[in-house]
Amino acid sequence: EAGVAQSPRYKIIEKRQSVAFWCNPISGHATLYWYQQILGQGPKLLIQFQNNGVVDDSQLPKDRFSAERLKGVDSTLKIQPAKLEDSAVYLCASSLVKWGSSNTGELFFGEGSRLTVL
Amino acid sequence: AQSVAQPEDQVNVAEGNPLTVKCTYSVSGNPYLFWYVQYPNRGLQFLLKYITGDNLVKGSYGFEAEFNKSQTSFHLKKPSALVSDSALYFCAVRPASGNTGKLIFGQGTTLQVKP
Numbered sequence: 001e002a003g004v005a006q007s008p009r010y011k012i013i014e015k016r017q018s019v020a021f022w023c024n025p026i027s028g029h030a031t032l033y034w035y036q037q038i039l040g041q042g043p044k045l046l047i048q049f050q051n052n053g054v055v056d057d058s059q060l061p062k063d064r065f066s067a068e069r070l071k072g073v074d075s076t077l078k079i080q081p082a083k084l085e086d087s088a089v090y091l092c093a094s095s096l097v098k099w100g101s102s103n104t105g106e107l108f109f110g111e112g113s114r115l116t117v118l
Numbered sequence: 119a120q121s122v123a124q125p126e127d128q129v130n131v132a133e134g135n136p137l138t139v140k141c142t143y144s145v146s147g148n149p150y151l152f153w154y155v156q157y158p159n160r161g162l163q164f165l166l167k168y169i170t171g172d173n174l175v176k177g178s179y180g181f182e183a184e185f186n187k188s189q190t191s192f193h194l195k196k197p198s199a200l201v202s203d204s205a206l207y208f209c210a211v212r213p214a215s216g217n218t219g220k221l222i223f224g225q226g227t228t229l230q231v232k233p
């Protein structure tokens with residue numbers, strides 16, 4: 001079974017530039033998550049989708065971050081304009097778990113996209 | 119507020135010795151608890167989870183974890199550490215109800231196993 005695919009693996013940009021990350025979840029997984037992992041910290045949820053709808057985006061800095069999952073499969077996370085503090089690894093995860101159902105399932109993570117903002 | 123604490127930034131053990139990586143949580147109601155491992159430049163890999171039942175759960179690579187409700191802890195253990203166990207370990211919690219399914223992570227503990 002193919003895992004969660006993410007690209008690019010690494011990206012270096014200057015502040016105020018824009019960047020986009022792509023994620024393709026495990027086939028059949030309805031729920032997709034984007035987490036931000038700053039060096040020395042645990043992953044923090046940015047946004048959660050169930051199919052093509054947003055379930056939780058309470059911690060997404062909406063003035064500069066946006067995400068979409070138009071067809072309920074792959075997803076794109078965009079940052080525009082980037083700030084120095086956005087330097088982090090952006091992790092995509094997917095799960096069979098659906099909001100409102102039994103939440104015992106684990107999340108499956110991609111290898112992450114490392115962003116460096118200069 | 120729901121939170122997870124991993125009180126040790128780093129744990130050092132000698133190969134062959136038992137290891138413990140500590141985790142405590144704060145969440146309303148009964149939690150679901152998880153451990154993940156992260157190797158350098160890789161994503162998080164699932165190790166084990168506690169949902170209900172036996173307080174000692176067994177997972178991948180010989181790891182196990184003990185759920186203690188009175189101490190709100192979920193410590194990760196292994197009877198005999200390997201050098202290849204050296205990695206970053208994350209504890210995570212998901213409330214059993216009123217939650218969208220997301221995991222809340224601790225800050226991570228680096229495990230260093232020396233030959």
